[in-house]
Amino acid sequence: MWGLPVIPLLINFCGALLGFVATLTLIPAFKDHFIAAKLFGIDLNKTSKQPIPESQGVISGAVFLIILFCFIPVPFLSCFVEEQCKAFPHHEFVAFIGSLLAICCMIFLGFADDVLNLRWRHKLLLPTMASLPLLMVYFTNFGNTTIVVPKPFRVLLGMHLDLGILYYVYMGMLAVFCTNAINILAGINGLEAGQSLVIAASIITFNVVELNGDYRDDHIFSLYFMIPFFFTTLGLLYHNWYPSSVFVGDTFCYFAGMTFAVVGILGHFSKTMLLFFIPQVLNFLYSLPQLFHIIPCPRHRLPRFNPGTGKLEMSYSKFRTKSLSALGKYILKVSETLRIVDVRQELDEDEEYTECNNMTLINFVIKLIGPAPEQTLTVLLLLIQVRQTLPQGGGPSAVDVDPH
Amino acid sequence: MWGLPVIPLLINFCGALLGFVATLTLIPAFKDHFIAAKLFGIDLNKTSKQPIPESQGVISGAVFLIILFCFIPVPFLSCFVEEQCKAFPHHEFVAFIGSLLAICCMIFLGFADDVLNLRWRHKLLLPTMASLPLLMVYFTNFGNTTIVVPKPFRVLLGMHLDLGILYYVYMGMLAVFCTNAINILAGINGLEAGQSLVIAASIITFNVVELNGDYRDDHIFSLYFMIPFFFTTLGLLYHNWYPSSVFVGDTFCYFAGMTFAVVGILGHFSKTMLLFFIPQVLNFLYSLPQLFHIIPCPRHRLPRFNPGTGKLEMSYSKFRTKSLSALGKYILKVSETLRIVDVRQELDEDEEYTECNNMTLINFVIKLIGPAPEQTLTVLLLLIQVVGSTTAFLIRYQLVRLFYDV
Numbered sequence: 001m002w003g004l005p006v007i008p009l010l011i012n013f014c015g016a017l018l019g020f021v022a023t024l025t026l027i028p029a030f031k032d033h034f035i036a037a038k039l040f041g042i043d044l045n046k047t048s049k050q051p052i053p054e055s056q057g058v059i060s061g062a063v064f065l066i067i068l069f070c071f072i073p074v075p076f077l078s079c080f081v082e083e084q085c086k087a088f089p090h091h092e093f094v095a096f097i098g099s100l101l102a103i104c105c106m107i108f109l110g111f112a113d114d115v116l117n118l119r120w121r122h123k124l125l126l127p128t129m130a131s132l133p134l135l136m137v138y139f140t141n142f143g144n145t146t147i148v149v150p151k152p153f154r155v156l157l158g159m160h161l162d163l164g165i166l167y168y169v170y171m172g173m174l175a176v177f178c179t180n181a182i183n184i185l186a187g188i189n190g191l192e193a194g195q196s197l198v199i200a201a202s203i204i205t206f207n208v209v210e211l212n213g214d215y216r217d218d219h220i221f222s223l224y225f226m227i228p229f230f231f232t233t234l235g236l237l238y239h240n241w242y243p244s245s246v247f248v249g250d251t252f253c254y255f256a257g258m259t260f261a262v263v264g265i266l267g268h269f270s271k272t273m274l275l276f277f278i279p280q281v282l283n284f285l286y287s288l289p290q291l292f293h294i295i296p297c298p299r300h301r302l303p304r305f306n307p308g309t310g311k312l313e314m315s316y317s318k319f320r321t322k323s324l325s326a327l328g329k330y331i332l333k334v335s336e337t338l339r340i341v342d343v344r345q346e347l348d349e350d351e352e353y354t355e356c357n358n359m360t361l362i363n364f365v366i367k368l369i370g371p372a373p374e375q376t377l378t379v380l381l382l383l384i385q386v387r388q389t390l391p392q393g394g395g396p397s398a399v400d401v402d403p404h
Numbered sequence: 405m406w407g408l409p410v411i412p413l414l415i416n417f418c419g420a421l422l423g424f425v426a427t428l429t430l431i432p433a434f435k436d437h438f439i440a441a442k443l444f445g446i447d448l449n450k451t452s453k454q455p456i457p458e459s460q461g462v463i464s465g466a467v468f469l470i471i472l473f474c475f476i477p478v479p480f481l482s483c484f485v486e487e488q489c490k491a492f493p494h495h496e497f498v499a500f501i502g503s504l505l506a507i508c509c510m511i512f513l514g515f516a517d518d519v520l521n522l523r524w525r526h527k528l529l530l531p532t533m534a535s536l537p538l539l540m541v542y543f544t545n546f547g548n549t550t551i552v553v554p555k556p557f558r559v560l561l562g563m564h565l566d567l568g569i570l571y572y573v574y575m576g577m578l579a580v581f582c583t584n585a586i587n588i589l590a591g592i593n594g595l596e597a598g599q600s601l602v603i604a605a606s607i608i609t610f611n612v613v614e615l616n617g618d619y620r621d622d623h624i625f626s627l628y629f630m631i632p633f634f635f636t637t638l639g640l641l642y643h644n645w646y647p648s649s650v651f652v653g654d655t656f657c658y659f660a661g662m663t664f665a666v667v668g669i670l671g672h673f674s675k676t677m678l679l680f681f682i683p684q685v686l687n688f689l690y691s692l693p694q695l696f697h698i699i700p701c702p703r704h705r706l707p708r709f710n711p712g713t714g715k716l717e718m719s720y721s722k723f724r725t726k727s728l729s730a731l732g733k734y735i736l737k738v739s740e741t742l743r744i745v746d747v748r749q750e751l752d753e754d755e756e757y758t759e760c761n762n763m764t765l766i767n768f769v770i771k772l773i774g775p776a777p778e779q780t781l782t783v784l785l786l787l788i789q790v791v792g793s794t795t796a797f798l799i800r801y802q803l804v805r806l807f808y809d810v
Contacts, residue, residue: 033520038442058516065509066533072540090494093544094501097537101505105469108512112462115519116437129470133501136476140497 004211005220008075012224015067016231023060023235027246030059039115041247045188045305045312045374052244055114057252060236061107064255067228068100075224091141095221098137099262103225103255106130106179110254123183123250124176130258131175134265135168171265174274179257181280183250184287185361185381187302188312188374189242193233194382195279196256200230202276202389203263215268222263229259242375278388279381283361286340290317290359294328301358303366303377311371314342314357321345321352332356342367408615409624412479416628419471420635427464427639431650434463443519445651449592449709449716449778456648459518461656464640465511468659471632472504479628495545499625502541503666507629507659510534510583514658527587527654528580534662535579538669539572554807575669578678582668583661585684587654588691589765589785591706592716592778593646597637598786599683600660604634606680606793607667610800619672626667633663646779679796683789687765690744694721694763698732705762707770707781715775718746718761725749725756736760746771 034040034053041054075096079088109126112118118126145167149157163170186192204226207219233256239246264273274281290297296319303312324332332354335341344355357363365380366372372380438444438457445458479500483492513530516522522530549571553561567574590596608630611623637660643650668677678685694701700723707716728736736758739745748759761767769784770776776784 030520033522036521037519039519062513062516066536069509069533069536069540072537073544076544088494090492090498094494094498097498097501097505097541100537101501101508104505104508104512105473108508108515109466111512111516111519112466115441115443115515116434117440118437129473132470132473133476133504136473137501140477140480 004216005075005078008077009220009223009227011074012071012227015071016228019063019067019228020231020235022063023232024238026059026063027056027236027239031246037115039249043189043244044300044302046243047307052247054247055111055249055251056236056239056246057248057250057255058107058111058114060232061103061110061251061255063235064228064232064259065100065104065107067232068225071224071228072096072100075220092217092221094137094141095266096224098133098141099225099266101133102130102175102262103258105133106175106258107251107255110179110249110251113254114249114251123180127175127179127254127258127261128172130254131172131261134175134262135171138171138265139168171261171270174265174270175258175261177257177284178261178277179254181277181284182257183253184291185280185283186253187300187360187362188378188381189244190237190240190378191362191381192248192253192256193237193240194378195385196252197230197233197237198382198385198389199256199260199276200226200233203260203273204230206269206272206276207267210269218267218269222267222269225259225263229256242378276389279361279385286359286361286364289328289331294325294331295356295359296323298358301360301363303362305374306371309371311373312366312377313371314363314366316344316355317358318353318355321354324354335359340364408620409479409482412481413624413627413631415478416475416631419475420632423467423471423632424635424639426467427636428642430463430467431460431640431643435650441519443653447593447648448704448706450647451711456651458651459515459653459655460640460643460650461652461654461659462511462515462518464636464652465507465514465655465659467639468632468636468663469504469508469511471636472629475628475632476500476504479624496621496625498541498545499670500628502537502545503629503670505537506534506579506666507662509537510579510662511655511659514583514653514655517658518653518655527584531579531583531658531662531665532576534658535576535665538579538666539575542575542669543572552808555809556807575665575674578669578674579662579665581661581688582665582681583658585681585688586661587657588695589684589687590657591704591764591766592782592785593648594641594644594782595766595785596652596657596660597641597644598782599789600656601634601637601641602786602789602793603660603664603680604630604637606796607664607677608634610673610676610680610797611671614673622671622673626671626673629663629667633660646782676796676800679799680793682792682796683765683785690763690765690768693732693735698729698735699760699763700727702762705764705767707766709778710775713775715777716770716781717775718767718770720748720759721762722757722759725758728758739763744768 031053035051039054040051042049043052076093106127109130113122113126145164146160146162149159149161182192182196185195204223207222210219236248240248260273264270289295296317298317301315304315306313332343336343341359342357346353357367362377362381365377435457439455443458444455446453447456480497510531513534517526517530549568550564550566553563553565586596586600589599607626611626614623640652644652664677668674693699700721702721705719708719710717736745736747740747745763746761750757761771766781766785769781
């Protein structure tokens with residue numbers, strides 16, 4: 001097999017640095033185009049009402065794609081130049097192109113969603129469609145749908161279990177999950193790009209550690225994507241950090257989620273990758289009652305800005321007490337008892353209303369520490385992201401054998 | 405090698421029909437989304453000022469992509485199911501995925517151009533960037549940059565000529581040319597989608613004829629893309645035909661141009677494909693003075709609508725006679741003598757102005773036949789396209805003996 005491909009990795013790193021500079025300069029350059037195209041938003045957590053360009057993920061995404069397009073032949077150059085490989089590594093080449101196709105399609109559909117304001121059910125459909133090339137490439141390249149059963153279940157299921165088509169469902173769902181998980185842990189300046197940077201850094205660290213392992217090629221493959229992703233997102237975060245001069249848009253969440261899903265699936269470490277998503281998972285579980293509308297879900301669930309103190313407070317969902325279903329009442333009672341939700345009752349024009357805080361991780365943090373400035377909150381949530389990653393550094397080696 | 409892959413072609417055809425129905429239904433379904441996103445235009449050739457959704461090429465393009473995503477494993481199924489292939493055809497698989505990557509990227513960048521209204525220099529840059537995967541795949545898959553020299557030049561250059569990096573420049577330029585050539589032969593309802601349909605039909609005919617030839621696989625590869633492209637564009641044209649209820653947008657021109665460039669390059673028949681672009685080439689050559697601003701070029705060059713007669717007349721470019729460069733004066737003189745441009749002089753507030761018709765193929769047709777209703781013009785130009793394709797077949801199969809050994 002190959003030794004460590006130092007030169008391709010170096011070229012990839014240089015390309016990534018170029019990408020950082022390109023993203024940094026292109027974002028301000030296109031500001032007016034976005035505003036003219038009505039692609040802007042108002043920062044609800046500021047007093048100023050100036051228009052802020054949206055969907056800037058399309059710029060960092062396009063730069064990412066161009067860099068990787070130029071990079072396509074690089075990992076395979078040694079086969080032409082020095083005839084150093086026994087046979088052309090077609091599988092790796094196809095995996096590379098197929099991954100770019102899935103990511104490119106996702107950025108495209110994500111940008112279309114930002115422009116056309118598609119409905120919620122489309123947010124589940126779009127990542128599924130964009131992950132089709134990934135599934136097809138996996139089918140044609142590997143076709144392996146057998147997993148190693150975790151130790152506790154081996155008595156029941158045996159050592160290996162062929163999931164068959166369920167494996168493909170899992171892969172498809174992975175893209176849907178990653179994109180939307182990042183999308184709903186949002187609402188304060190710099191959070192979407194910031195959390196993605198932390199996850200990317202975690203994956204890169206994991207990849208580097210595993211370079212000494214048995215699956216070196218998988219991790220090199222992952223690095224080829226994660227390094228440019230990290231640096232283009234860094235360029236984006238430079239403009240998106242508090243106070244944001246640009247917003248990343250759903251485009252970025254789609255782009256990030258798909259890139260993570262791609263490296264997780266074709267790098268064969270999706271379970272480890274999901275471990276880096278713990279805060280997103282917690283936020284998702286906490287949000288479930290509202291996502292399924294068991295508890296009413298308003299249009300925006302971001303924290304509420306108090307212009308007087310300049311701090312962010314919990315935002316609430318207010319609804320008629322009568323309109324709540326039995327299941328909703330039960331969930332609210334349990335949550336209140338476990339003290340994970342703040343519930344208030346009030347009378348408004350002879351009608352009894354219930355208010356509960358919007359069930360997001362951001363609101364929960366505010367519940368714990370009290371009203372806080374926006375930047376403090378973002379840093380705190382990013383620290384939570386980092387804290388959840390640190391134990392994983394030693395995690396994979398403690399897990400048995402197969403890195404699925 | 406393989407026999408004719410009937411089943412994959414049949415599946416591809418069925419997928420294409422599904423694509424036709426999907427495009428047909430999705431376009432009206434998203435009308436409001438586009439209007440709300442301010443992606444609409446006003447039909448300058450109608451009296452009504454109602455907003456018409458733009459960039460609908462993004463819908464037919466997205467449907468095209470989804471169909472081909474689902475189709476990816478189909479040509480290779482026989483390798484898994486019946487173990488009918490000696491070795492997995494990696495080259496074909498990579499070519500397929502790489503082509504989809506170039507087309508997907510082009511639709512994406514094209515849509516971004518429609519939304520963000522990027523500048524003219526970007527219209528040259530975007531197709532170049534989107535064709536990078538194509539070039540990289542070609543480099544890694546084939547790497548062959550040697551061409552067979554046409555007979556008249558063999559005395560000078562020999563039998564074969566290795567173009568080296570120039571071959572890649574040619575491939576990159578092909579995408580830029582195809583996209584923009586379709587884009588500038590535009591301005592009347594249904595023309596962009598219509599001309600693309602004719603070109604696609606021509607390519608499909610050529611592919612079917614060549615299925616009996618030596619390069620069957622290349623033409624099957626081309627059919628896998630052209631058939632879904634034909635039917636999704638047909639669904640688009642249904643709504644875009646006169647009177648247009650939707651506009652296709654630059655997105656469609658980018659999408660069409662890149663798809664043609666892809667099949668031409670990876671199917672190794674780019675010269676024949678360019679023969680199907682004769683009307684576009686003529687329009688491009690005729691437009692050159694205005695494209696390079698040697699003769700002033702207004703924002704829109706489409707024909708002028710006469711609300712009184714309901715017909716389209718030539719549109720003119722008006723400018724101060726003094727402001728014309730020497731080269732511009734010369735070109736205008738020659739064109740006037742050859743009677744391919746209509747030139748008028750007039751005095752306006754003591755300043756001498758020159759008016760010449762905008763140098764487009766549409767205007768030229770109006771010059772020949774006089775003012776005409778819009779639908780007549782479109783049909784006429786599509787007939788010119790068909791004649792162009794017929795000529796192309798004649799050149800390819802008859803005159804080709806003058807240039808190559810067949």
